[in-house]
Amino acid sequence: GNSVTQMEGPVTLSEEAFLTINCTYTATGYPSLFWYVQYPGEGLQLLLKATKADDKGSNKGFEATYRKETTSFHLEKGSVQVSDSAVYFCALSDQWSETGGGNKLTFGTGTQLKVEL
Amino acid sequence: DSGVTQTPKHLITATGQRVTLRCSPRSGDLSVYWYQQSLDQGLQFLIHYYNGEERAKGNILERFSAQQFPDLHSELNLSSLELGDSALYFCASRSGRVNTGELFFGEGSRLTVL
Numbered sequence: 001g002n003s004v005t006q007m008e009g010p011v012t013l014s015e016e017a018f019l020t021i022n023c024t025y026t027a028t029g030y031p032s033l034f035w036y037v038q039y040p041g042e043g044l045q046l047l048l049k050a051t052k053a054d055d056k057g058s059n060k061g062f063e064a065t066y067r068k069e070t071t072s073f074h075l076e077k078g079s080v081q082v083s084d085s086a087v088y089f090c091a092l093s094d095q096w097s098e099t100g101g102g103n104k105l106t107f108g109t110g111t112q113l114k115v116e117l
Numbered sequence: 118d119s120g121v122t123q124t125p126k127h128l129i130t131a132t133g134q135r136v137t138l139r140c141s142p143r144s145g146d147l148s149v150y151w152y153q154q155s156l157d158q159g160l161q162f163l164i165h166y167y168n169g170e171e172r173a174k175g176n177i178l179e180r181f182s183a184q185q186f187p188d189l190h191s192e193l194n195l196s197s198l199e200l201g202d203s204a205l206y207f208c209a210s211r212s213g214r215v216n217t218g219e220l221f222f223g224e225g226s227r228l229t230v231l
Contacts, residue, residue, distance in 0.1 A: 107160040
């Protein structure tokens with residue numbers, strides 16, 4: 001079945017440091033890949049996504065590239081801020097069909113990021 | 118604001134009891150998904166409904182059940198509650214018409230079983 005593996009946290013960085021959170025996946029077919037972010041006390045919000053190989057998703061300074069050859073979707077940000085402190089989830093979506101199931105997200109375990117001044 | 122509404126936000130109950138969690142999806146979204154988030158298990162997919170019909174089941178216990186009503190809102194029923202059922206339960210929705218893969222999550226219902 002589908003699975004997502006992401007680096008364990010917590011990751012603690014100083015403000016303006018470079019961030020990488022590794023994510024690799026196992027899936028059949030051509031899944032879509034996502035990064036979701038969960039701020040304290042809130043639900044999950046989509047941060048970025050990529051739907052096919054070599055696509056780069058980007059949002060709010062975060063980027064991730066869909067690498068089919070390495071089955072990876074690593075999250076990066078060049079300069080983190082205290083406000084980026086949150087839990088980050090890598091996820092994949094199986095293929096969707098109108099008549100069947102699908103598009104349920106399989107999540108990694110989440111990586112907590114703490115950014116300090 | 119994702120447009121997905123979950124009630125109640127917090128619920129404290131005792132072992133052996135039954136509770137119902139409610140979810141209103143985004144306007145027009147046909148699909149509703151339920152997830153359980155616990156410290157030791159992470160985010161686990163429970164069940165998916167599409168336009169009133171069950172489409173996929175994940176790691177949902179037999180003590181749990183769900184349904185989606187004609188107005189597209191959904192309820193997750195948890196019965197014979199155990200301490201280990203304490204978790205954050207999320208509902209998510211997506212449009213049935215556009216295949217973007219993205220799910221929109223509510224803020225969750227935090228269940229505490231004492």
